[in-house]
Amino acid sequence: MQTENNAQLRPFHTFGISQQCQVLVEAESVDDLIAIYQNPDWQALPKLMLGKGSNMLFTEPYQGVVIVNHLQGISYSSSETEHLLYVSGGEDWPSLVEWCVAQGYAGVENLALIPGCAGSAPIQNIGAYGIELQQICDYVEYLCLDSYTIKRLSNKQCRFGYRDSIFKHELKDKALVTAIGLKLNKTWQPILSYGPLQSLDPKTTTPKEVFDVVVNVRKEKLPDPAVTGNAGSFFKNPIVSIEQHETLKAQYPALVAYPSGDKMKLAAGWLIDQCGLKGHTQGGAMVHPKQALVLVNANNAKAEDIVNLAAYVRDCVLKKFNVELEHEVRFMGAQQEVYLKDLL
Numbered sequence: 324m325q326t327e328n329n330a331q332l333r334p335f336h337t338f339g340i341s342q343q344c345q346v347l348v349e350a351e352s353v354d355d356l357i358a359i360y361q362n363p364d365w366q367a368l369p370k371l372m373l374g375k376g377s378n379m380l381f382t383e384p385y386q387g388v389v390i391v392n393h394l395q396g397i398s399y400s401s402s403e404t405e406h407l408l409y410v411s412g413g414e415d416w417p418s419l420v421e422w423c424v425a426q427g428y429a430g431v432e433n434l435a436l437i438p439g440c441a442g443s444a445p446i447q448n449i450g451a452y453g454i455e456l457q458q459i460c461d462y463v464e465y466l467c468l469d470s471y472t473i474k475r476l477s478n479k480q481c482r483f484g485y486r487d488s489i490f491k492h493e494l495k496d497k498a499l500v501t502a503i504g505l506k507l508n509k510t511w512q513p514i515l516s517y518g519p520l521q522s523l524d525p526k527t528t529t530p531k532e533v534f535d536v537v538v539n540v541r542k543e544k545l546p547d548p549a550v551t552g553n554a555g556s557f558f559k560n561p562i563v564s565i566e567q568h569e570t571l572k573a574q575y576p577a578l579v580a581y582p583s584g585d586k587m588k589l590a591a592g593w594l595i596d597q598c599g600l601k602g603h604t605q606g607g608a609m610v611h612p613k614q615a616l617v618l619v620n621a622n623n624a625k626a627e628d629i630v631n632l633a634a635y636v637r638d639c640v641l642k643k644f645n646v647e648l649e650h651e652v653r654f655m656g657a658q659q660e661v662y663l664k665d666l667l
């Protein structure tokens with residue numbers, strides 16, 4: 324277990340913004356996690372579990388212990404009808420997807436190239452290109468911070484929703500995800516509902532072909548965090564009532580929206596784009612010129628540049644469409660999670 328005091332967080336999150344933390348620990352096992360929580364020197368300090376930091380903004384120097392997830396290992400078993408994978412929480416998600424496709428374990432290919440750890444995937448129920456983790460997640464194992472025992476939640480118990488799960492509610496700050504179980508049906512049904520995937524023939528296409536299209540679309544649309552700091556979609560796509568959707572649609576016939584249960588999900592990228600904000604800058608932060616839902620660290624941005632830009636984008640969309648955007652990116656303040664509405 325590697326420990327560093329007054330560590331620089333810049334290499335540990337994808338916005339690439341300089342920020343210090345009091346202690347940084349790289350944990351390789353469940354025993355390491357327990358030892359961190361029971362270390363008397365760190366007892367009084369807040370603690371943050373981090374995967375690859377691809378959905379994080381550190382708004383201030385963090386006065387606590389950042390724990391980087393390095394729990395490794397994948398095991399495979401199968402039933403007559405399913406491939407079953409037990410994946411340790413620190414495994415790299417994009418590498419896992421690529422490996423599954425190479426092994427012929429189909430069903431995960433639409434979730435290619437989403438940065439992050441396997442153990443972070445259930446937190447916001449990652450989703451892209453027509454599927455969400457919840458469609459392939461069998462169970463989630465976590466270290467319970469009350470009892471220091473490993474517990475397992477079934478898919479249903481995780482209460483997955485759009486960018487949501489029990490880990491953002493009842494189990495927030497009470498659970499560290501240590502492993503996930505994936506269940507992939509041996510009878511593969513391609514999911515080709517998303518625009519660019521519709522050109523593939525469902526009768527002849529292969530998981531590798533779907534994987535390749537998803538990878539290409541993502542590379543074209545989304546900035547590579549290794550080159551330009553970002554955390555993917557900054558805001559969630561807002562969910563509004565049918566009535567509100569109809570009112571907006573009457574005013575803006577080109578409005579992009581999808582059914583979401585008995586409501587409608589609006590494309591936040593379209594709303595931001597319509598405000599003319601692509602390429603808009605605030606200090607070193609910028610609305611990505613190709614995808615307005617992504618805010619980027621264009622030029623040595625400070626955390627406050629990103630926060631100011633996010634507030635400006637939120638305010639413009641509220642003023643034009645009367646729709647309030649909620650950030651998907653998690654903000655960490657000096658001691659605890661903070662929210663844009665409380666900052667600005």
Ligand code: FAD
Pocket residue numbers: 337371372373374375376377378379392412437438439440441442443444446447448449450451490498499500501545546547548553554555556653
């Ligand atoms: P982190 O950013 O390290 O952590 C995120 C949150 O989860 C934090 O609150 C953290 O405390 C908590 N957490 C992390 N690990 C654990 C754990 N083991 N136990 C308990 N809590 C934990 N997301 C999508 O859903 N779909 C996309 O298509 C998508 N595309 C993206 C594209 C880019 C270029 C980028 C940069 C991000 C994208 N994201 C997308 C967001 C991001 O990839 C996901 O949210 C991912 O699951 C975050 O994983 P992470 O390991 O980086 O988590």
Ligand code: EPU
Pocket residue numbers: 450451452453517544554555556557558559560579590591592593596613614615616651
């Ligand atoms: N659009 C614009 N202008 C823009 C951006 C988008 O008009 O600048 C329009 C597009 O033309 C399209 C619609 O908005 O008609 C939706 O855009 P896109 O397909 O790019 O998807 P998104 O809604 O912006 C969501 C997820 C992504 C996920 C993609 C693909 C959220 C918040 N974001 O983005 O997830 O990869 O769909 O499924 O749900 C993430 O969560 O970090 C993330 C990248």
